[in-house]
Amino acid sequence: MRVFCKIYSFKSMKIFIQNLLLVFLSILGAALFFEGALRFYGFTYPSWEVRDRQVGFIGLPNAKGWWTVEGHAYVEFNGHGFRDVDRTLKKPAGKIRIAVLGDSYTQAREVPFETTFVNQAERQLASCNFSSGRPIEMLNFGVASFNTPAQIQLWRSRVRAFNPDLVVFAFFIGNDISKSHEKMDPYLNWPGLGLPVFKYVDNKFKIDFSFRNDPLFKKRAESQFHRFAVGLINRFVVLQFLNYSRHNFRRWIAGEAEVKKKNLTKRQLKPDEEHRYWVGNVKIIDPPVERVWKEAWNLTEAGLKILNNEIKEDGARLALVLLPHPAQIDRLSGRYPQDRLIKWAAQHDVAVLDLLPEFRRAYKKSGNHPYGFENMLIGDGHLNELGHNTGAKAIARWTCNTIIGNGIL
Numbered sequence: 001m002r003v004f005c006k007i008y009s010f011k012s013m014k015i016f017i018q019n020l021l022l023v024f025l026s027i028l029g030a031a032l033f034f035e036g037a038l039r040f041y042g043f044t045y046p047s048w049e050v051r052d053r054q055v056g057f058i059g060l061p062n063a064k065g066w067w068t069v070e071g072h073a074y075v076e077f078n079g080h081g082f083r084d085v086d087r088t089l090k091k092p093a094g095k096i097r098i099a100v101l102g103d104s105y106t107q108a109r110e111v112p113f114e115t116t117f118v119n120q121a122e123r124q125l126a127s128c129n130f131s132s133g134r135p136i137e138m139l140n141f142g143v144a145s146f147n148t149p150a151q152i153q154l155w156r157s158r159v160r161a162f163n164p165d166l167v168v169f170a171f172f173i174g175n176d177i178s179k180s181h182e183k184m185d186p187y188l189n190w191p192g193l194g195l196p197v198f199k200y201v202d203n204k205f206k207i208d209f210s211f212r213n214d215p216l217f218k219k220r221a222e223s224q225f226h227r228f229a230v231g232l233i234n235r236f237v238v239l240q241f242l243n244y245s246r247h248n249f250r251r252w253i254a255g256e257a258e259v260k261k262k263n264l265t266k267r268q269l270k271p272d273e274e275h276r277y278w279v280g281n282v283k284i285i286d287p288p289v290e291r292v293w294k295e296a297w298n299l300t301e302a303g304l305k306i307l308n309n310e311i312k313e314d315g316a317r318l319a320l321v322l323l324p325h326p327a328q329i330d331r332l333s334g335r336y337p338q339d340r341l342i343k344w345a346a347q348h349d350v351a352v353l354d355l356l357p358e359f360r361r362a363y364k365k366s367g368n369h370p371y372g373f374e375n376m377l378i379g380d381g382h383l384n385e386l387g388h389n390t391g392a393k394a395i396a397r398w399t400c401n402t403i404i405g406n407g408i409l
Contacts, residue, residue, distance in 0.1 A: 031238050034241070038237040038238060038241055039237055042066060043066070043237060043240070043241060044064075044065030044066045044237060044240060045240040046060075046063050046064065046065040046233070046234045046240060047063065047230045047233055047234055048060055048063050048077075048144075050081075050227070052157075052221070053209075054153050054154075054156070055143070055146070055150045055153045055157065055196065056193070056195035056196060056211055056217075057143075057193065057195075058081050058154075058158075059080075059082055059083070059107075059143060060077060060230065061079050061080060061081045062076075062077060062078070063075075063076075063077045063081075063234060065234075065240075067109040070373050070375065070376040070381055071109070071111055071373045071375070071376075072110075073110060073111050073112045073115075074112070075113075076113070080158070082107075082139075082140055082142070083108065083109065083113065083116070083140055084118075084119075084139055084140040087137070087162065089161050090163070091162065091163045091164075092135075092137075094134055094135070095135045095136070096131060096134050096135070096136045096137070096165050096166075096409060097137055097139065097162065097165050097166075098138045098139065098166045098168060099139045099141055099159050099162060099164035099166070099167045099168070100138060100139065100140055100167075100168045100170055101141050101142070101151045101154065101155070101159065101169045101170065102141070102142040102170035102171075102172070103144060103145060103146045103147075103172060103175075103176070104142070104143075104144035104145065104382060105142070105170060105172045105382055105383055106118065106141075106142025106170045107142035107143060108142065108382070108383065108388065109144070110373060110381075110383070110384070111383070111388055115388050116140065116388055117387075117388045117389075118138050118139075118140040118142070118392075119138075120388065120389065120393075121138055121395045121396040121399065122137060122138035124392060124393065124396035125399060125400060128399075129400070130400055130401070130405040131400070131404055136404075139162060139164070141154060141158070142170070147179035147180060147197070148176060148179070148198070148299075148300060148303040148304065148307070149180070149196040149197055149198050149303060150195050150196055151303075151307065152196075152303060152306055152307050153196055155310065155311065160314060163314075164316055165316055165317070165409050166316060166317050166399075166408075166409055167311050167316055167317070167318050168320075168395075168399075169304075169307070169319070169320050169321070170321045170323055171321065171322050171341070172323045172325075173284065173322060173323060173324050173325045173328070174284065174323075174325040174326070176300070177284075177297060178284070178296055180198055180299040180300040181198070181292060181299055182197040182198075182199070182208075183292055184292060184293075193217075194210070194211020194212075194217055195211060196211065197210070198303055205299075205302050284327075285325060285327070285328060285332055285334040285335065285336055285337060286334060287336050301344055304320075304350075305348065308350055317351070319350060319351040319352065319353070319403065320341060320345055320351070320352040320353070321352075321353045321355065321391075321395060322337075322338055322341060322342075322353065322354045322355060323383075323391070324338070324355060325337075326370075326371035326372070326379055327380075328356055328359075329359050329363050329369060329379075330363055330369060330379065331379075335356060338354050338356055342354060351402060351403060351408055353394065355390075355391055355394055358390050358393075359387065359391075362386060362387075362390040366386060368386050369384075369386075370383060370384060370390055370391075371383060371387055372384060
């Protein structure tokens with residue numbers, strides 16, 4: 001009887017193991033099939049950022065995949081986590097090196113790399129007559145969602161090491177002023193997605209790093225398992241699809257799907273429509289009236305002063321390129337932010353290029369808006385191909401004739 005029970009138990013265990021192996025192989029086969037199908041279809045949904053104690057988050061080195069949220073482009077980050085070709089830390093002898101700071105408008109995941117205004121301007125500067133034969137390289141350090149405090153920290157922790165001759169801050173009028181104030185920057189309230197912020201403490205201006213105390217940030221920044229999981233997700237498309245499904249389910253629960261449905265998708269804004277003109281209940285292009293808006297302006301200018309001083313101390317120069325708010329192109333005539341920043345730049349010996357006139361001319365000539373995409377919204381959002389082309393030509397011409405030609409470098 002005991003022998004029979006042992007034989008029966010052995011057979012049962014054998015059948016169980018065989019069934020378990022069959023289930024495993026079936027799941028593996030299905031995963032491989034979906035992996036191949038998703039790759040054939042061209043689906044990607046990689047993780048783009050990693051947490052960082054200096055700047056909050058930074059691009060994941062060597063991340064790559066299709067970006068289809070707005071626009072359509074295959075995006076690749078270099079080994080430093082930026083949307084650029086790989087660059088050496090040491091500046092090549094005889095070259096003029098220009099570093100470009102900015103947010104998502106500079107990173108430009110919505111268009112192909114060759115279309116971005118940074119890459120186009122670099123290529124166009126090859127024919128600059130004032131460079132005395134010195135090659136000019138333009139490095140893209142744009143990071144989506146970055147505010148001015150994060151730009152300062154990015155300069156300190158990464159950009160400075162590349163030893164640029166000129167630092168261009170591509171300043172977006174639409175949100176780079178409001179994002180200087182913690183009460184007006186929506187990203188500062190996202191769990192685990194913090195950024196440094198400006199604060200006045202005891203009447204002293206400082207950069208605050210409270211985001212480091214967020215338990216979720218600590219977990220993502222310090223956990224080796226989290227880094228391993230991000231690497232695994234970026235390696236297998238089927239895991240990216242599961243991650244995509246999870247994120248969209250959470251957005252659906254939060255009601256974002258209904259918001260997007262109402263978001264005027266796939267059509268152009270009418271002149272009288274007010275969409276994203278407002279930040280913190282204050283009109284972006286008007287002189288500040290409310291206290292929070294006045295504080296945002298003061299914090300912005302104080303931050304720019306710090307950035308300018310530190311760049312000068314390292315023997316480089318700061319310059320500003322002002323990207324207009326989309327509404328300024330075709331719907332609103334005000335230009336208070338540009339005028340105020342131009343005045344600030346003159347007081348601090350900072351060269352400045354205002355792209356608003358160029359964008360208005362491009363819109364009037366072509367009838368097409370330099371912002372927005374068919375799969376999101378025309379006349380709002382990020383720079384499209386026309387916007388990048390227009391900006392690149394103006395930046396390359398200004399850099400060659402004004403910055404280099406007038407001996408600023």
